[in-house]
Amino acid sequence: MPAIFNHLKEWQNELNICIRCGYCYEHCHIYKLTNWESDTPRGKLVLIHALLNGELEPSNEIAEKVFECFYCKKCSDNCSAKVSVTDIFTAARQDLVEAGFDADGVTARIDEDFCSRCRLCISVCKTEALSWDAENKKVVRDKIKCQGCGTCVATCPSGIIVQNEGYAVSRKELKERVKKINSRFLVFCCNWEIYPGLRLSRSETAQPDTHTVIVNMCSGRVEPELILEAFNRGIDGVMIACCPPDECEHNGNYKMMRRVAFLKNLLPELGIDAQRLRVDYFKAKEGVKLKKAIDKFVEDISAIHQSAG
Amino acid sequence: MKLNLDKLRAIVGMGNVRTDPLDLFVYGTDASVHEAPASAVVRPENIEQVQAIMRYANAELIPVIPRGAGSGMSGQAVPIKGGIVMDMKRMNRILEIRPEDILCRVEPGVVDDDLNRALKSYGLFYPPAPASSRIATIGGEIANNASGVRSVKYGATRDSVLGMKVVLANGDLIRLGANTRVEASGYQIDRLMIGSEGTLGIIVEATLLLKPIPKYRCLGRASFNKLEEAGNAISEIIASGASPSILELMDNIAITAVNTTLNMGLPDVEAIVMFEADGQVKEAVDYEIAHIKAVCEKNNGFGIEASYDPEKRMKLYAGRKKLFAALSRYKDGLACTSLADDMAVPYSRMADMAKKIHKIAEKNNVVMTAYGHCGSGCMHTKILMNPVRKEQWDDARRAVEEIYDYVYAIGGTTSAEHGIGISKAPAWKKEKADSLKVMKAIKKALDPNNILNPNKLQDAPDDWVSATRLRYPVKGAV
Missing domain, CATH: 3.30.70.2740 (Alpha-Beta Plaits)
Structure with missing residues (x-):
């Protein structure tokens, strides 16, 4: 079918302005996972530009790429040419869906058959991607609005909201990553500005870090089970690094704060010092502060261990 | 050109060969004005795989275009007539850091900034630092002889490469250069590879010379009402034996672009010169800065300021750093x-x-x-x-x-x-x-x-x- 790119048309000039420097690679969670250039923000803009100008035919595969974005907006915020990268992705999503192409990418999916209709997920979704269809009595998802923060996944009591595997944020993948950790400390960290650097290179000779960072896109995605799993594995301390209270794009940090308060009460009953779980807040571009905070956490917990003998 | 994909898959594994039109399109672009789709994208993980791909391509006469991060600005990585784009980013291991010899050995896909992050705890750094160092790979930098803002003191990539391993077109592996600062042993073939843009061989390992991270850095800025005077100041700073670690010029169009599009508040003058000196001894850095300031003043430079404070340094340099963005929005x-x-x-x-x-x-x-x-x-x-x-x-x-x-x-x-x-x-x-x-x-x-x-x-x-x-x-x- 011939695709008409009504939404994308108005972005033609912006697509020309992108200088394709590729500096957005550094900030993209998806690229850091796959190391394929077609997963980078630049790669996606190249594809969208090619669609708009008839150099590539639209396909489900291209739609899949466009839906592989968590909207952390680090690419847009750090763009050398100030291109509104994620707004262009949204326009491409709209055009491709309207033209009949389908993909899920990182968006959350609901298994309707098992949904208990409690509607808790609707209340935690800040982007209003979830709504109640009164006529059909079911929760419906607007996949164009869904930014894949995963707060609804962590909230659903039935566990039937899922994200596809392959982006390191599905329940199974996060659990597996926690299980594989061999350092003493674990830091769950949002991709929102505070976790800089490409960090794709591997080094056997460089001094190993005391901590492992798991980038989870939004602290709202961090389920209590993951934290307990970490302590169960003998990890000394778990830190959750997230945006300050009013600055979370998804309000996921409020959800997380309630969970942590509950966990902190529970931990002593399990024989775990509650100080071993810490939450800290970081504003945009506070990578240096994050590093210092991690060092301080490692130092504090190590001191507790020493004094306990 | 007839590609036997099964052969390529047998060499690098199923998941590391791609022929989807979307991948072929993306891997046919870089930061230049050019584009031409690849015929296949392969990602080798080790030297043997690179050799096997080259033996196959050489026998079948298929073009091979090695690729780092694709940040080149002149179309170096664009496959003009198709062919196999060999993405080197999976060969990304820092093999060895030897502080006692101030050198390191790396695979070509190691990212420049990643390497410097690993070197930091040893008090060392790898100097070439092109602006794209956040994504650029060492292999790409060597193939391009890249350099950057501090080249005035530390030189280009060629000044920091001691040796390398290269896979030739026929799949043979050769070792070039040495592990030492100097080498006078016949043809300097390693030098030939530096800047060869992937046309002579595929760099699969590099031995790099490192430098100690300077303890002191002082950055300054001077304004000029005449472009010639700024140019003369730059010429005189260098010719008088000073050793700045940064010496930059911005003309009035650049200044206007930064001021109008980003409201940076740079002085509205015909030219700005930015300078930096670094070193292990503060007095030595002070001396350099005083000397540079004096030359600027002699050439009618004014509004001269300089600082050791990281925040102030960043503020002074912000206009230059944001220039690229400003020009895009001119x-x-x-x-x-x-x-x-x-x-x-x-x-x-x-x-x-x-x-x-x-x-x-x-x-x-x-x-x-x-x-x-x-x-x-x-x-x-x-x-x-x-x-x-x-x-x-x-x-x-x-x-x-x-x-x-x-x-x-x-x-x-x-x-x-x-x-x-x-x-x-x-x-x-x-x-x-x-x-x-x-x-x-x-x-x-x-x-x-x-x-x-x-x-x-x-x-x-x-x-x-x-x-x-x-x-x-x-x-x-x-």
């Missing part, structure tokens, strides 16, 4: 293209060059600015033009030609740090006219079947505008 409808973007000229002709750039731009209906690492002779420009209008490409073609004619007339060279690729090749062939025959003989000797990144450098098309499809939707044929 005027509605204009796109910022990397054309004739990094010539090098003798220090004494820096101001002349900047003025000539403005004249040529005006004459040819495009906007151009002059800035750059003038301390190392490198002048940067960008051509701002309406990229969808066919006539503008004719304008750009003429402007590029006139600029390089002038560069050669004053004893300069085509590219200081961004490389030749496709878009600079026509001019560069003029500059190197008397050595093209030798270059072709070298290429023939090392790659008789012409499969390694063909149609680049001396073999690139004579008209860059029509060499490939342009990345912009140009109305009417170019």
Whole structure:
């Protein structure tokens, strides 16, 4: 079918302005996972530009790429040419869906058959991607609005909201990553500005870090089970690094704060010092502060261990 | 060209060969104005796999285009006539850091900033630092002889590479260079590979010379009401024996761009010079800074300030750092293209060059600015033009030609740090006219079947505008 790119048309000039420097690679969670250039923000803009100008035919595969974005907006915020990268992705999503192409990418999916209709997920979704269809009595998802923060996944009591595997944020993948950790400390960290650097290179000779960072896109995605799993594995301390209270794009940090308060009460009953779980807040571009905070956490917990003998 | 994908999959594994049209399209682009789709993308993980791919490609006469991060600005990694794009980013191990020998060994896909992050705890750093170091790979930097803002003190990539392992077109593996600071053992073939843009061999390992991280850094800025005076100051700073670690120029177009688009509040003058000195001893850095300030004052520089404080340094330098963004937003409808973007000229002709750039731009209906690492002779420009209008490409073609004619007339060279690729090749062939025959003989000797990144450098098309499809939707044929 011939695709008409009504939404994308108005972005033609912006697509020309992108200088394709590729500096957005550094900030993209998806690229850091796959190391394929077609997963980078630049790669996606190249594809969208090619669609708009008839150099590539639209396909489900291209739609899949466009839906592989968590909207952390680090690419847009750090763009050398100030291109509104994620707004262009949204326009491409709209055009491709309207033209009949389908993909899920990182968006959350609901298994309707098992949904208990409690509607808790609707209340935690800040982007209003979830709504109640009164006529059909079911929760419906607007996949164009869904930014894949995963707060609804962590909230659903039935566990039937899922994200596809392959982006390191599905329940199974996060659990597996926690299980594989061999350092003493674990830091769950949002991709929102505070976790800089490409960090794709591997080094056997460089001094190993005391901590492992798991980038989870939004602290709202961090389920209590993951934290307990970490302590169960003998990890000394778990830190959750997230945006300050009013600055979370998804309000996921409020959800997380309630969970942590509950966990902190529970931990002593399990024989775990509650100080071993810490939450800290970081504003945009506070990578240096994050590093210092991690060092301080490692130092504090190590001191507790020493004094306990 | 008939590709046996099963053979490639058998070498690198199913998941590391891609032929989806979308991947082929993306891997046919870089930061240049050019694009041409790949025939396949493969990602080797070790030297043996690179050798096996080369043996196969050489037997079947299939072009192979090695690729780092694809941050090149002249089309070096664009597969003009298709072929296998060999993405080296999976060979990304830092193999060894030897602080006692101040060297390290790395695979080609290691990212520059990642390496420097790993070196930091040893108090060492790898100096070339192109602006793209956050994504650029060591292999790409070597193949391009990249350099950056501190090249005035630390030189280009060629000054930091001790040795390397290279896979030749026929799949043979050779070791080049040594692990030592000096080597006088016949042909310096390692030097030949540096800047060869993937046309002579595939760099699969590099031994790099490191430097201790300086304890003190002081950055300053001076304003000038006349561009010549800024140019003279730069020339005199270098000629008088000072050793700045940064020495940058920004012309009035660059200053205006930063001020109007980003409201940076830079002084509205004809030129700004930015300078930095670094070292292990504060007194030595103080001395350098005092000397540079005095030279600026002598050449009518004013509003001179300098600071050791990291925050103040960042503030002073912010205008330069944001320049790229500002130029992209200079005027509605204009796109910022990397054309004739990094010539090098003798220090004494820096101001002349900047003025000539403005004249040529005006004459040819495009906007151009002059800035750059003038301390190392490198002048940067960008051509701002309406990229969808066919006539503008004719304008750009003429402007590029006139600029390089002038560069050669004053004893300069085509590219200081961004490389030749496709878009600079026509001019560069003029500059190197008397050595093209030798270059072709070298290429023939090392790659008789012409499969390694063909149609680049001396073999690139004579008209860059029509060499490939342009990345912009140009109305009417170019």
